[in-house]
Amino acid sequence: MKIHEADAKSLLVAQGLPVPAWAVARTPTQAREAAVRFLADPSNATKKVVVKAQVLVGGRGKAGGVKLAATADEAEDVAAQILALEIKGLPVRRVLVGPAAEIVKEYYLSVLLDRATKRLMFIGSAEGGVEIEQVAVENPDAIVYEYVDPLLGLPDFAARQLAFKVGFGKHWKAGAAIAKGLLKTMLANDADLVEINPLAVIREHNADGTPVERLVCLDAKVTLDDSALGRHPGLEELRDLDAEDPADIEARRYDLTFIKLDGDIGCMVNGAGLAMTTMDLVKRAGGEPANFLDIGGGAKADRVAAAMRLILDDPNVKAILVNIFGGITRGDEVARGLIEARSQQERDVPMVVRIVGTNAAEAAKLLEEARFVTADSLDEAAAKAVAAAKGVAS
Amino acid sequence: MSILIGRDTRLVVQGITGREGEFHSRAMLEYGTPLVAGCTPGKGGQTALDGRVPVFDTVAEAVKQTGANTSCIFVPAGGAPDAVLEAVAAGIKTIFCITEGIPALDMIPVVEAVRLAGARLVGPNCPGATSPGRAKVGIIPGSIHREGRVGVVSRSGTLTYEAVQAMTDAGLGQSTCVGIGGDPVVGTQHVDVLKLFAEDPETDALVLIGEIGGSAEEEAAAWAAEHLPHMPKVAFIAGRTAPEGKRMGHAGAIISGGKGTAASKVAALEAAGFRVATSPTELPKLLREAGYRG
Numbered sequence: 001m002k003i004h005e006a007d008a009k010s011l012l013v014a015q016g017l018p019v020p021a022w023a024v025a026r027t028p029t030q031a032r033e034a035a036v037r038f039l040a041d042p043s044n045a046t047k048k049v050v051v052k053a054q055v056l057v058g059g060r061g062k063a064g065g066v067k068l069a070a071t072a073d074e075a076e077d078v079a080a081q082i083l084a085l086e087i088k089g090l091p092v093r094r095v096l097v098g099p100a101a102e103i104v105k106e107y108y109l110s111v112l113l114d115r116a117t118k119r120l121m122f123i124g125s126a127e128g129g130v131e132i133e134q135v136a137v138e139n140p141d142a143i144v145y146e147y148v149d150p151l152l153g154l155p156d157f158a159a160r161q162l163a164f165k166v167g168f169g170k171h172w173k174a175g176a177a178i179a180k181g182l183l184k185t186m187l188a189n190d191a192d193l194v195e196i197n198p199l200a201v202i203r204e205h206n207a208d209g210t211p212v213e214r215l216v217c218l219d220a221k222v223t224l225d226d227s228a229l230g231r232h233p234g235l236e237e238l239r240d241l242d243a244e245d246p247a248d249i250e251a252r253r254y255d256l257t258f259i260k261l262d263g264d265i266g267c268m269v270n271g272a273g274l275a276m277t278t279m280d281l282v283k284r285a286g287g288e289p290a291n292f293l294d295i296g297g298g299a300k301a302d303r304v305a306a307a308m309r310l311i312l313d314d315p316n317v318k319a320i321l322v323n324i325f326g327g328i329t330r331g332d333e334v335a336r337g338l339i340e341a342r343s344q345q346e347r348d349v350p351m352v353v354r355i356v357g358t359n360a361a362e363a364a365k366l367l368e369e370a371r372f373v374t375a376d377s378l379d380e381a382a383a384k385a386v387a388a389a390k391g392v393a394s
Numbered sequence: 395m396s397i398l399i400g401r402d403t404r405l406v407v408q409g410i411t412g413r414e415g416e417f418h419s420r421a422m423l424e425y426g427t428p429l430v431a432g433c434t435p436g437k438g439g440q441t442a443l444d445g446r447v448p449v450f451d452t453v454a455e456a457v458k459q460t461g462a463n464t465s466c467i468f469v470p471a472g473g474a475p476d477a478v479l480e481a482v483a484a485g486i487k488t489i490f491c492i493t494e495g496i497p498a499l500d501m502i503p504v505v506e507a508v509r510l511a512g513a514r515l516v517g518p519n520c521p522g523a524t525s526p527g528r529a530k531v532g533i534i535p536g537s538i539h540r541e542g543r544v545g546v547v548s549r550s551g552t553l554t555y556e557a558v559q560a561m562t563d564a565g566l567g568q569s570t571c572v573g574i575g576g577d578p579v580v581g582t583q584h585v586d587v588l589k590l591f592a593e594d595p596e597t598d599a600l601v602l603i604g605e606i607g608g609s610a611e612e613e614a615a616a617w618a619a620e621h622l623p624h625m626p627k628v629a630f631i632a633g634r635t636a637p638e639g640k641r642m643g644h645a646g647a648i649i650s651g652g653k654g655t656a657a658s659k660v661a662a663l664e665a666a667g668f669r670v671a672t673s674p675t676e677l678p679k680l681l682r683e684a685g686y687r688g
Contacts, residue, residue, distance in 0.1 A: 113498055115578045115608045118505045150506035190497050192578070227471070228497035261637065272576060273550025273605050276632040281673055283635045292636070297533075297551070325552040325559075327521070327535050328414075357535055357555065378556065379675055 001224045002056040003238045006096045008220035011189055017181040018174070018216045020202070022098035024054070031079030034097040035072045041099060043204045045211065048100035049075050053082050053092040056243045058131075063087045068100050093242050104213055106198035107166060108132050109175075111148070111182045113192045120148035120186065122179060124166035128198035146179075154183050171201055174215040189235060190228030195221040247310055254306040256295055263288025265389050266311035266320040266349075268304070270295050270329045278323045281378055287386035290317045297328040304337025305344070312345055319350045319389035321381055326357030335363040339370045350388035354381040396525035396570040397545070397590040397597070398488055398516065399427075399464060403529045406431040406453060406462035406486070408469055408477045410442045415468035418492075418533050419443060422466075425536040427529040431456035453484040464488040466522065466531045471495040474518060475504045482511045489581075490531050491517035501579040508581055515581025521551040521573035534558075534571065542567015543688045544681065545591035547584055548603035549576050549610075553632055557603055557674040564678030566688065569597040576605065584614035592622055599626040599686040601677055602668065606633030607654040612662040619666035626684035628677050629668040631659045 006024045013019050021041075023034035035049045053065030060066050065087050069075035075097065085092045106129035114121040127135050127142045135142055146162040148154050154162075159176035168175035182194045196217045203211050229236050241249060251258035257272065261279075265287045269275035272294050279289040291314065295307050311317055324334050334355060342351070354375045355363040367374055373388070375381035399405075405422070409415040410432025420443055423429045431450055432442045438451030450456040453465065465486045469477040474493035481489045489508070496518050508515045516523065522532010526539035538555050540562040548554040554573050561568065572587050574580055584602060591597045600622070604611035611631065618627060634656040660670050669680040 113502075113578055116610070116613070118502060118579050120499075120502065150502045187499065190499055192498060225497050225499065227495045228499070231497075259637075269552075271550060271552030273548070273553030273603070273632045274556055276605060276636055277553050277556070277630075277674065279636070280632065280634045284672055289635065325555045327533055327552060327555060356559070357538075377675060379673055 001226055001229065001239055002243075003222055003224065003235075004054045004056065004094075004240060005052065005220055006054055006094075007238045008222035009217070011185050011222055012181070012217055012220055015181045015184040015188060017178060017185070018214065019220070020098055020101060020216055020218065022096050024094050025079060025097055026094045028076045028080040028083065031095055031097050032072050032076040035069060035075030038097065038099045039072065042207060044099040045102040045203050045205050046100045050098055050100040051075060051078050051082055052096045053085060053087060054094045054096055055087045055090045055092055056240060057088045057090060060087060065092065090243050101200060101202040101216075101218055102204070103198070103218075104201040104203055106200045107168065108135070108197045109166065109179065109182065109199045110193065110195035110197070111179075111186050112195070114147075117147065119150055120183070122146040122148070122162055124162060126167045128200065132197065148183060154180055168215065171213075171215040178215065178217070185222070189222070189232060190225045191222050192225050193221065193223045197221070247313060250306070250310060254303050256293060256303065256307055256310065258310055259292040260314065261289050261291055262316075263290045264316050264318040265385050266290045266293075266314065266317040268293050268295060268307050268311060268320065268322045270297065270299060270324050274323065274325060278321065278378065278382070281382040282321065282386060285379075285382040285386040287382070287389055290314055295329075299329050299337075300333050301337035301340060304334050305341040308338065308341035308345065312347055312349065317349060319352070319385045321385035322351065322353040322355070323378060323381060324355045324357070326355065326359060329358065331355040331357060331359040331363030332366060333359075335366040338372070339366065342370070352381050352384040352388060354378060395594050395596045396528055397587070397594050398514070398523050398525075398570060398572060399529045399531050400525050401528050403428055403464050403531070404460065404462045405429045405464045405466060405529070405531060406433055406456045406460070408433045408453065408465055408467045408481065410434060410447065410449060410468070411437055412468055412470075416442065418468065419447070421536065422530055423447070425530045427531060430460040431462050453480045453486065457484045457486065462486065464531065465490065467491040467493060469493060471497075475500045478504050478515060479507055482508055482513050487513045489513060489515045490520065490522050491515060491581075492520060492522060492532055493517070494519040496577070498577065498579050501577070505579060505581050516572065517575040517577075517580060519577045520575030520580070521554060523570055523572040524568070525570045526568050532573070534573065538562055539571065540565075540567040542569065543596055543598040544568050544601060544686070545587075545594070545597040545599070546571040546601040546603070547587040547591075548573050549584075549605050550603060550632065553674065554603060557601060557630060557677055560675045561601070561678055566678050566681060566686075569594060583610045585610070585617045588614055588618055588622070598688055599681055599684070600628070601681070602627070602629040602663070604629065604631045604659055606631070606636050606656050606659070609654065611659045615662045615666035615668060618668070623667060626681055626686040627666075627668045628671060628680040628684060629663045630671045630674050630677060631656045631663070
């Protein structure tokens with residue numbers, strides 16, 4: 001699960017990490033009030049504020065979702081502009097307001113799960129503030145790595161080693177402490193990524209006006225392991241339902257995995273690998289899948305009916321392909337769900353059904369009685385569904 | 395012979411009295427798997443499956459009383475990592491964890507403990523393995539198999555069934571079929587299974603089934619190119635049409651930053667001498683074309 005920058009920063013602060021102050025505003029007026037405070041703060045070296053769109057996609061800056069303001073009026077204006085934006089299809093419902101930092105140097109630091117080594121791994125670079133993928137292509141030597149020991153975590157020496165490798169200079173102690181803090185944030189919340197870009201040395205003013213530098217987390221991106229949300233009830237509340245398709249919310253309710261795509265052939269399959277394969281074969285047969293839908297193992301009739309409603313809610317769907325290889329899942333249960341779903345559906349969309357494996361014979365009998373179009377092989381099912389979507393009788 | 399499981403297997407099922415555990419234990423027993431014990435804390439002294447299998451409180455006790463050497467875990471996600479550790483501590487060297495939905499961070503130290511003990515963990519979130527005619531451990535339907543000499547390794551569940559069924563229908567039997575699981579942190583990768591098949595005198599050909607995401611298929615391909623240059627090899631990769639950045643059901647199946655695409659995996663497999671199918675039903679034909687005569 002993705003969460004907003006502001007929420008990610010709260011998780012960092014909870015582990016004692018240095019993050020400059022911020023406020024979240026849902027209206028231009030709230031943004032103005034926050035700006036007044038940050039503009040009056042004597043430590044704010046730039047005497048400006050930054051207003052940042054809170055959306056769950058990258059490239060906010062390029063989309064006009066990050067702007068500076070020197071006065072409260074200006075902050076209200078830019079907040080109004082940003083709150084009116086839609087970035088990569090997502091409406092901006094809130095903005096983050098904070099002091100605009102005077103940046104001395106930008107770094108990159110993240111900790112993530114490395115599947116190949118089955119360990120947590122830090123990635124660091126003295127070239128921060130740009131996409132790390134871009135650095136990896138253009139200047140791979142500028143990226144350093146440090147593994148987290150699966151049993152010992154990140155001992156102090158390893159954190160220091162990482163800090164010196166990244167090259168934090170005189171800020172190495174802060175860098176090592178931040179690395180440890182990022183790992184704590186990850187473990188405390190079952191995150192699969194904690195990324196700070198930029199992790200920056202910024203210049204601020206002491207009360208007497210003298211400049212002071214410190215290393216802070218200027219941005220934050222945290223993604224959470226969906227499998228662990230059950231034991232972090234507080235984190236579930238950070239889910240941004242505005243950023244989700246209503247179909248996704250409905251799918252989660254019935255324990256379905258649903259991803260909407262652009263084609264016109266709805267797919268219902270048990271198992272993620274087989275669901276991807278079914279999409280691939282639809283495409284190979286000359287069609288375009290409308291979705292990825294995994295009904296999971298052991299699906300009963302009600303879950304099948306819910307899956308059918310999700311598929312039919314997409315007005316682009318012209319045909320439906322059901323592909324079930326029964327193992328845990330019983331074919332007759334799926335057939336009953338399909339028959340029930342079809343009796344309730346408002347739209348008459350042709351459906352091709354293939355059910356093999358556990359209780360396939362019982363399923364075939366039910367489907368035949370209900371006059372469904374069936375197929376024996378997956379290739380045949382895909383071809384029939386593509387023909388049906390094109391309006392060719394199968 | 396076969397790999398991971400075979401005639402010498404003596405299986406203990408952890409979580410045998412649960413709904414899933416009991417259902418699949420019955421199927422394993424009916425297939426002829428030497429299922430010698432079950433383990434459910436607090437139910438020691440009872441029996442499961444109509445009195446056919448003794449139940450113990452601890453895996454250590456099950457090992458002591460029955461000589462169990464292989465474990466299959468159906469314990470729910472909250473307790474499954476601990477169940478793996480219990481099997482390791484009891485000296486079990488081959489462990490299958492079927493449980494899905496285990497938080498990834500929980501598995502990291504467990505996988506390390508398995509490694510340090512010199513044991514092998516398959517899964518979690520895997521369908522298990524079958525050595526046709528000998529033993530089946532996990533949830534793969536027994537009916538899809540046929541005895542033979544083709545080794546099958548896959549990340550998926552039902553996609554594996556699809557591929558195995560296609561092989562069986564074409565008269566191509568299997569030595570062992572292994573599902574390694576779709577989670578980001580699993581105990582056994584494709585390449586580990588290939589190494590086992592390479593040592594098995596009764597495996598003459600390979601079927602590798604992969605998915606988008608990660609680089610496990612590429613690593614397996616590179617290893618096979620070097621160590622199994624003459625063995626007939628075929629592969630199928632799911633997710634050719636998957637969009638970037640979307641997690642396709644399996645926690646591992648995501649294309650990010652242009653890495654882990656089906657195209658890069660297909661290219662790596664072809665360069666390593668695999669014939670790559672565009673549908674699971676093509677696998678038998680490609681195996682014949684690769685020179686397999688079994």
